[in-house]
Amino acid sequence: MTVPLLTLKGIRKSFSGKPVLQGIDLDVYQGDSLVILGGSGAGKSVLMRHLIGLMQPDEGYVLFKGANMADMTSSEVYETRRHFGMSFQEGALFDSLNVFENIAFPIRRHRRHWSLAKITARVQECLEMVGMPNVAKLMPSELSGGMRRRVGFARSIALEPDILLFDEPTTGLDPVMTSVLNDVIISLRTQLNATSITITHDMSSARAIATRLAMLFQGQLVFEADRDAFFETDHAIVRQFVEGNATGPLTEALMK
Amino acid sequence: MFNWVGKTTLHLADGVGAYSVLIGQTMRQSLRRPFELREMVKQLEQVGVNSLPVVAVTALFTGMVLALQTYDGFRRFQAEGYVPALLGLALVRELVPVLGGMMVAGRVGSAMAAEVGTMKVTSQIDALQVMAADPVQFLVVPRVWATAIMLPLLIAIGDLIGIWGGQFLITSVLGEPQPGFMDRVFEFVDAKDFWSGMIKAFTFGAIVASVGCYQGLATRGGAEGVGKATTAAVVQGSLGILVADFFLTKVLF
Ligand SMILES: Nc1ncnc2c1ncn2[C@@H]1O[C@H](COP(=O)(O)OP(=O)(O)OP(=O)(O)O)[C@@H](O)[C@H]1O
Ligand SMILES: [Mg+2]
Numbered sequence: 001m002t003v004p005l006l007t008l009k010g011i012r013k014s015f016s017g018k019p020v021l022q023g024i025d026l027d028v029y030q031g032d033s034l035v036i037l038g039g040s041g042a043g044k045s046v047l048m049r050h051l052i053g054l055m056q057p058d059e060g061y062v063l064f065k066g067a068n069m070a071d072m073t074s075s076e077v078y079e080t081r082r083h084f085g086m087s088f089q090e091g092a093l094f095d096s097l098n099v100f101e102n103i104a105f106p107i108r109r110h111r112r113h114w115s116l117a118k119i120t121a122r123v124q125e126c127l128e129m130v131g132m133p134n135v136a137k138l139m140p141s142e143l144s145g146g147m148r149r150r151v152g153f154a155r156s157i158a159l160e161p162d163i164l165l166f167d168e169p170t171t172g173l174d175p176v177m178t179s180v181l182n183d184v185i186i187s188l189r190t191q192l193n194a195t196s197i198t199i200t201h202d203m204s205s206a207r208a209i210a211t212r213l214a215m216l217f218q219g220q221l222v223f224e225a226d227r228d229a230f231f232e233t234d235h236a237i238v239r240q241f242v243e244g245n246a247t248g249p250l251t252e253a254l255m256k
Numbered sequence: 257m258f259n260w261v262g263k264t265t266l267h268l269a270d271g272v273g274a275y276s277v278l279i280g281q282t283m284r285q286s287l288r289r290p291f292e293l294r295e296m297v298k299q300l301e302q303v304g305v306n307s308l309p310v311v312a313v314t315a316l317f318t319g320m321v322l323a324l325q326t327y328d329g330f331r332r333f334q335a336e337g338y339v340p341a342l343l344g345l346a347l348v349r350e351l352v353p354v355l356g357g358m359m360v361a362g363r364v365g366s367a368m369a370a371e372v373g374t375m376k377v378t379s380q381i382d383a384l385q386v387m388a389a390d391p392v393q394f395l396v397v398p399r400v401w402a403t404a405i406m407l408p409l410l411i412a413i414g415d416l417i418g419i420w421g422g423q424f425l426i427t428s429v430l431g432e433p434q435p436g437f438m439d440r441v442f443e444f445v446d447a448k449d450f451w452s453g454m455i456k457a458f459t460f461g462a463i464v465a466s467v468g469c470y471q472g473l474a475t476r477g478g479a480e481g482v483g484k485a486t487t488a489a490v491v492q493g494s495l496g497i498l499v500a501d502f503f504l505t506k507v508l509f
Binding site for chain 1: 371374375378379380382383385386387388389390
């Protein structure tokens, strides 16, 4: 049996007494494209931050290739993070740097021997992938919300990392751009065998990119399955979420 | 009431602990490669350019008001001749470093807290960490060194401006020119006085920048949090300067 790339075991996390994650168990294997679904405020972003060590669990642990992240020295943690690329829900572009420098940032840090020409070519390639070839000189403050998100996405894939974390990459994008990003995510998996974990509220996106899906509800992953099984299940919570019904267990829980 | 005292004490101890950790990390990361030269040059420029006007004006008026006060007082017992000496010593050893440092806390420390705090609440600090860039190494180290190096330069310029301001006031405003004013200043102020001021300025620079960055990194809760961090950076930076000044004066003389 192969060792999972990432394992979450019994993760619990609360913020000032308010529980957000209440015992998460999850295995992610090489080449998976996992999509995490869940209502707004369910704790999806918090879960993703645990995967890369930006947040530490109150209880439980995270394993990366079988090694506990909590036991790593800070240089080992940074070494581990070289395998990751993450695009943030907020974009999180460095607002003192222009678009070019933002995307070049991880390259400059990890590919010190690259020439400027090579960096420029790679940045341009990433910008074209997200459909914005002509914005390299602009500052983040001069971009629209959707453009910023796409630059953040481009920055996260600039180094072609093995593991990609996307926090709502397509929220607020038009349908065409959403499909373009979906295709980028799919080709990263098929061509580079990258592993990706994506949070999204967009069911068409989820259907397109996922090999597996998991549903986060009340601090737990209540249902997890391969794509086809997930979309055909009778699990009441999943059904309501996937179909977007106004009545069902999700809304009943809200009213309590 | 006791509860409040207890809570505040705990809170304070937490803060001091976390701040000490940051100082330790800053020292360790200063020695570690890669050294962020580009960021450092940018910060040197920002600190210098932003602070020179305020430090100059502060020094000028401090020199003038000190001359005004002491000249009048000393004249009552015919000791005007000692004004240059007093002016030189007070400005170089104490007033310009402390007042200049506090102005820089308002100008630079607050700006750093706001900038780093904004980066914190918009996940830019997280993004740095994800790209395996240590925020202390990337943000704090260049800022602390740039301010610690720049502040002594600014204070040295401020010393000259302050003394000149005193002379200008006595000569032109009070209309009682004192021949050899500058000579007398330099007769009394020796190298040790000057260097003690420089050591203070270096320390104050490190305090202002590290407190600013600490508050920035500790920011929580959106724009309101950034505002709080900025205020705290100025208040704590200024208090830090006053406390450090006392101990440095005790050690240096
Ligand atoms: N740093 C933090 N400090 C305190 N509470 C937090 C923090 N981060 C998240 N929370 C809380 O955790 C809960 C889950 O937040 P999270 O951002 O993970 O939601 P989400 O599932 O990503 O929602 P959305 O789909 O709207 O992005 C929220 O109730 C939020 O208030
Ligand atoms: Mg979220």
